Every structure is written in C-alpha cells, then in structure tokens.
Amino acid sequence: MDLEFLKTAITRRRFLQASAAAGAAGAAGVGFNGLGLRTLSEAQASAAPSGGQTVITKSFCHQCPARCGIDVYTTDGRVHAVFGTLDNPLSMGKLCPKGHYGQYFLYNADRFKGPMKRTNPKKGRTEDPKFVPISWDEALDTVAKRMNDLRAKNESHRFGLIYGRGWGATDVGVLQTLSKLYGSPNIGLGHSSMCSDGSEETKKILDGNHGYNAYDYANTNYMLVFGAGFLESFRPFNGNMQAWGVMRTKPAKTKVTFVDVHLNTSAASSDRAVLIKPGTDGAMALAIAHVLLTEGMWDRDFVGDFVPVTQPADPDAPRLPSYKFETGKTIDPATFNQKWVLGLPEWWNAVLKDCTPEWAEKITTVPAKIIHDVAREFGTTRPAIAIFERGAHAHTNGTYGAMAIHSLNALAGSMFAQGGMAYQLKSPAGKWPVNLDDFMDDYAKSPERKKPRIDMKGTDKWPMVSNMLQEVAKNHNAGAPYKLDSCMFYMTGPIFSGPDCTAWEKMLGEIFVINTSPFPDETSVFSDLILPDHTYLERLQVADTYPFQGYPISMIRTPAVKPIYDTRVFGDMLIDLGKRIKGSTGEYYKQLGNTENIIKGIASIFAEKPGDNGVNSYESWKEKGVWYQKPYLYRQIRGEFFEWDKLTQSYSKPMKPEEVKEKLLKTPSGKFEFKSGYLEEEHHVHYLMEKFGLPAEMIAFPQYLPANHAGGGDLHFVSPKLAMQAEGRSGNLPHVTASIQPSQGGKKTVYLEIHPETAAKRGIKDGDRVRIKSTVGSIEVYARLYGGIRPDTVALPMIHGHWGMGRWTKNSGVSGSTNEVTPNVSDAISGQCCYHSAKVFVEKV
C-alpha cells in the first residue's frame, strides 16, 4: 500500500495544548528553549545558534528489556546524543548499538502527531484508513463510551488490552487497576508466551523460581550456551558484552562452548561452536549429565554422594566396589544421599542411564567425542554455568529439553554460587496514593467477572501457562470462548510478530482497534483510533530492573524534552480514560490523578531505604536516574547457604533449610528437583500424560522427546534477532538497516542464510530471489549462501517485511513477516510459542 495515511499525519501541524494533562513537564530540562510548544519544523526554522548549554537528563533505554541507565544530551533544544550513564550499575557508562537510537526514534519523520480516527470503514492491508485528526477528549470519550456501553450490557470482558514491553508500575501497574475496577480479565493480556516463557517455566519446575536468572559472569570459568544469542540478543546485552570483556581477558580465561544452529557472532566469538540439529538441545544436555555422573564429576557439596559401601565383616571375603553410576545400570536410591537435590537416583534410573554421548549423537548430529569433550570441560571447570534461551526451548519439546540443560547447573553446584546463577531480588516500592479496594463496585466484585481470558490461560486448555497471546486471534476468530468487541494495543504488534500472523488481520478487521504506538505499524493499518504515546525520551516512567546481578535496581525516565507532538504517555492515557468510566472506577482515577503521583508514592519508600548512590526521594531519583542496593543477599558456598551480613560485609549468616526453601529453592521439597513435584501435582499429571504421551511415572523428569516440526517443509526455519535489532521497532530506521550485519545484513535488506549445498540442490545462487513456503503462507527474500549454517536449516532475521510501518520500510526486499510462514504451535507446558520449530520449503522465484 502507499501509506497515504502517513502523509495526512505528517503534513498536519498542530499546536500543543499547554495543559498539564498532556504529560509530565520536562522536570530536569532546564536550559532548553521551549521546543515543546511548537511543531518540530517551526522549532527548527527558528533555532538560532545559541551556543546553548548542554543539559543531561537521566533516563533508561527502551530498546530491550534490560533498562540500561542513559544520559540524554540536549543542546539548543535538540536531543543529539545518548550515552550510557557512568554511575549506573547496569550500563556502567556503556551501551550496545541499540542504545544510540533514541534520537532517531524521537525525531522520526513518520511519528503520529496526535490522536486520529479512522474514516474508512473498510479494513484491509491495502485499505487506506483515511485517518483524520481529533482531540484527545474526543478520542478518550469514544473509547470510554464503548467501555461504558459494554459494562451496561454485562460484557466488559469483551474489552481487551494487549501489551508487549511493559516497564512497571506506571504502565502495566495502571492497566492492572483498570482490569480489576472496570472488570475485564482481558485488560492486560501479556506477550510473555511469545517471548521466553519456556525459560521461566523451566526454572519454576526445577528450582521453584518463575523468573530469568541473574548470572555472576565475571567470576565464572566455563560457560555452556544453548540457543541464547549471548552477544546479539540475550539480555542484558550491554551487560553481557561488558562481562565478556572481563571473562575473556581475566587471568583464568572463561572458556565458552556455544551451541546453536548457525555460526553467529556469539558462536564465532566462542572457543567452540557446535551446530546442533534444531530442537534436540535437550538430548545433548542429557548426555553431558550422563558423563558428569558416570565419570564422577558432579558437585558433591551441593548434590550429595553415594553412601560408603558396607564391606563384608570377613576380612578374607572379596572387597566390594564403591557405588557408582554405570551406563545402562540402575542404582539403588537408598545408596545415594542427596543434599540440595531431589530425585537424582530416580532420574538416573528412568532417563539418564542410557543417555550416552553416542545416543545423543544419533539425535543431535553432534559427534559423541565433542559431547564428551564438552562434558569433561564442564565437569572439571568450576564455576561452570549452562545458559539457554529461545533457540533451545522454543520447540514443542522445549520445556523438557530446557529442564535437561538447567539440571546441569545443579549438577555443577552453580545454583546461588559465586560464578554461578541466582534470581533477581525485587525493589521496595512505596504505596500508591489511592487504595484500589475502596473503589471496587458491585459489578467489579461480581462472580460474573470470573470469565476465562480470551487466550484461555489457566483453563483446561492451557493449565500451566503465564500468557497465551498467540491464541487470541485464533480464539476470537473461532468465537471460542467468545469474541472481543474492542482491543487496545500497547507496545506490541502480533499482526506482524505473532506466529501465523495473518489470523490477526481477520480479527482486527472485525473489532474496534485502538493503537497507542507513537509510530505507524501494521496494527495502525487496521486501527479505528490512534492514541499516540510519547517516545521514551519524552516520558516520565519507572521500572524495576531486568534480571542482572540479583541485587535490586529501580530505574526512572525523566523527559529530555517536552513532548514534540500532541501525544500522551500511555499510563496517563489510561488514567484519563479511567476518569471517564462511570461510577467508582471514574472516581478512583480522578483521585489518582496521573502517573507522576504513582511515582511519587513509590519513591516515598526510598526515604527509609536509601540507595547506595544516596537516592532517598523522588527528586534525587530523577537526578540520578537509578536507585539500587548492593549486594545480592544470598550465596551457596560448598553446599551451605549463607545470607549477607552487613556488619562483616560477607556471606556469613548460615541459612536454615526452611529459609532456603522460602527464599531460594522454592520447590515443594525446598530442593532442586530433578523429579519435579510441580509437574507431579495431580491436575498436571493427566494433562502431561495426554499432551506428551508419557506414562505417569515419567512426567516429572528432564528428558528428550522429539519435537513436532509443523509447516510441512523439508528445511528447519529460524528467525533470529541480530545485535542491531531493537525488537520490533527498528525496521523504519535507515541507520539500522544500512549497518546491519554480519552475514544476514545487506545495506538495504536482510538475507536468508542458506548452506551452499542446500542452495545448489535447489538451483539457488548467492543473491537470488527465493520463496519461503510453509503450510501457513509464503514470503520472498534474497538468498545468501553461507557455509556457517547447517545444511538442514535456513535463517532469516525478523526485522523486515513490514507493510504498514513507514517510508523507510517500503523497499526492504523482504515481502512479509517471517511469521507469515511460521505456524502457530506452542509448547504444552510453558505455552512458549515455537518460533524456531517450523519446517519450510525454499525455492527459487
């Protein structure tokens, strides 16, 4: 389409209303010349050379969830630079490439300039929405009327709000209040199943912590990585790179083995790159565990050991050998004393005893010798950690395979150890200024509000998941459990990024769509209302840290400039919407006022819990950009757990087993469970037996099950994220497209990596136009012949193929989203969308 609606949006000039409701004022923006009161072009035209003072505002980055603290440089009314904040514990003055995109987003020529409504009732990819500008009052009144009408009909559950990258209290926190007060389980449908839920779920199953790990990289000596783009996309990328610089040049250099399906920069930077058959990582991990046990390389302090053999009383009788793990032979569980683990003998007997490297070679195609070598290195180098993310677990067998990988961390004794891994501690937060419970009316409290979510999370269909966003369009289109009436989108675009994404075009064609993106995107093409958010350099917003080194960190964004256009920060937008809901809901939001009041409430606790950097108030928080308290509070040392002692500045307060269970190993047994009590819960057993065809006695163990590869093709298809990709937002940044590398980038486009032999068989030459086809769709791209990818696999980064995003995405050379050929298949346990499990055909166009 020709994106006609963009022209309307761009040429329209609008003076900002100087109302307080238009967003928070540039609190720290002293010394700039009032840019916010004019349109951008007017401001530029009159910007006299002032030799102006440069103002640095504190904020945090928006390009991934890591939340690096940033210094935003503003001079002469222009934001011209973004650097890492030197005294921020996460960024330490550094940034990844994405961190330097802020100014390009802020001033992007395609930004929405203010609220708009659709005037063309027909919807479709090629239909111009014919947006016309409206006021914020009209926009919010329109949404509120729909919400009030639904509530009057007892149908509030048909109002949905789907969100992607949430930051914390001032956006996700606010939408959660709206869900409760208004009464819709579908306000706040999260995206985590399309992110990396498989990782969090695996950890919950084994060690009871539903979360990502905090890693002590600087002190680790061996790193075994399965399908996590450590130096491209694994978070926090900036922190990972800083750790890499330390790990690779410290006196005892950290050795790294990297397991993936193609040679990327992470694999190429490592000591050993292992290209594994997609969906089989778990088998390799099981074989490593097998070697650790048979060769006696497990950590006895954490895991435990065999009991001594009772020798015959008769001194002349032959001596009995010590107990040990022998390939193919079971052990007597009574002969093994387990310390901080549960179910190791049972796991060995049921699964591991036969999982030799030779067995794994047949499944993974990785030579048994390599698996042996890796196992011996992993088993003899301490501390050692095993990391995995979506490459390993975004498969139908993902959770079981990931359980095998994470089990290596217990066998190596790395849980909560120096150089090992822990979990992120939460930051303290002061109370919100208004108490929500006082405003719940009878409608909100009614048992009728207990309807299933449209994604069927927590129902018999998906009993164990956190979210199931990829099911929403499917369920809506089928009318089961019901159809949505209206849906708001915040920071996500499943119509492009969801598996089998075209299903969303049907859904969005039927319902009232409200998009809050500051930029045009595919959702906008189907939107009825555009309520544009600020870009992040204009926002006042707070967040807790993404898991980093475990100690609590709280971040704050302060606006570097006043909003350039007539936009409104999402949280305030919701509050202003809530004020228009009839009854006590409206009263709640009137009293709440705006997001700044929430932030002030949260910050109030810093008075009694000052940060290490002296932050003790809202004002000092804005000045520093971050509150944190070091160190992480717990550590396992040679099989004993200790809490940090402030007096001695050491991990020296012994912890009782019940404290370990409450705070660290939060499983039913308080141990690391190789035989998972969570999976054995009665309501899970039957579900797992049915889904995986397993006997009841097998469901609790890490194990290898063949993945189900949908799509009908003959080549595995993966859609990785490269170092320069800012999630879904960088497709329209020519500075990004022009510089994207390494093997898949191409100045104007991105290429499909294909092995030379695979290409030759299909008559494909380097640079040829090719079609990728599966049972759900097809797209066209250019091919790049690359000997660094497996012959049975092709890879295409998921950055281009946009059809509604803006002027610089029109000639990207990729005809559609990678998700137009990715079938909608999920892991039955975690609900993880199996982005890397498809099989496709590739043919020359």
Next chain:
Amino acid sequence: MAKWGMVIDLEKCVGCQACTIACGMENNRLPGENWQDVIFFTEGTYPSAQLKWFPRPCQHCENPSCMAVCPTGATYKTEDGVVLVDWNKCIGCKYCMVACPYGVRFYTDEKPLIAPDMRKVYPSKDDHSWNPPWKMPDAREDWKHGVGIQPHDVVSKCTFCYHRVSKAPPGTPDLDPQDPKLREFTPACVVTCAPGARFFGDLSNPESNVSRMIGDKRGVRLLDQLGNKPQVYYLTGVGGAVPSNRAIHKKS
C-alpha cells in the same frame, strides 16, 4: 604535544557495531556513511567455517597518502597527530578516496543507500548538505576541522572525534572514558565500547596505557607494508585476526 592514537583489542571485540552507531550519532552521519565501520568476513563450511570481523576507523596515518595527493591542502595533519579535512578548502575531487589504502573516506553527495533520501526528508535551507533534527550543538560545528554537517561536494572522514579530543587537558596520557573527568574528551566509539575493546591515548608518551599495550601485547598495524604508519594499532590476542593480505578472487 600529544600524538593521539587508538588501540583496538580484537580479542575483546564482539562485532556489535555500537562503535559504528555511536559515531553516526555523535558525528551526524547518514545511514551507511560509517566513518567507523565494522567489516565482516565469512569463509569456509562448518565445521571449519569462519565468521570474522574487523573494526575500521580512519587509521590517522603518520604518513597519510590522502594528504599527499590533496591538491588544495584541504586534508592535513594536526599538531596532535590527527588527519582532518578542512571543508572550506575541499573541492570534492576524491583523489584522497582513491589514494587511501584503508577505504575510510566518504563523499557527501553519493546516492542514498536507502530511499527516501534522508537529505531530502530533512533538507537544509543553507550551505549544509542536510539538516537532521538530531544534529549536534550549533557551537560544536567546525568546518575547518571537518566537524559537523558538511556542505555539499566535500569528502568527510573520522576525526578521532576532534571536537572532544582537542579539548582534553594537555599532557593527558590516556583518555579513559570510565574517568568522569576525561569521559567527555574521549572519542564516542571508545566511550561506548561495552566489552572495553577500545583504548585511546598519547602514543608519544611512553608511560601511556596505549603505548604499554602496544608493547606488551605486540600491537600490529593494518597494511603495515605500505609505510603509512597508522596510529591505530590492533591487538590480536587469541581469536582476534587482522585480515590477511592475500588476493581474493571473485567469480563474476
């Protein structure tokens, strides 16, 4: 007077290109006009496949070929060892681009890499070649030293962030971005480099960290046989590689 130089530790470089993007931001470069580029090479087939990369700023040679061929004296070497282009004198003849063995010079009026042309989206009303809304502070622009948004028809290049470096306190041996007092004088690529692969300092000061590293870690220079004597040194360590000089035959 300092003789500024850079040391890049290839063992630490992970090919993230933050240097490229930070430079583009700091110096207002067009998409793809990467003064500080990272060049990627692939070779062979797994298990012996290689993926390598090489970060390449201007080498700020002691004997710069570009300067030797410049007919107007626009390209010059500063007293503190930096090779710059004076945009007031440059006539855009591109001799320097031909003469430079490192391919680190850029002509302003090339065809845009990605359409629509950013120079047309953000047009300038005066002598500048374009007018991005994120451009550097007005007071920083300095055409004599090749800093700022350049006019049409000139050649541009990495300045070692001369607007920062030239303000460093005299006698500073190393510009360490982790030192708050020196951070603002350090080139943008060095400031942001997350694995800490980049170092900047005074090569004429034997006590500087960069001088010691070149000695201790056997720093090498790119295409050293040409005699340009770059002031950018590479440490290859384990795993880092300087591109070999063999001929590459490409099938047409």
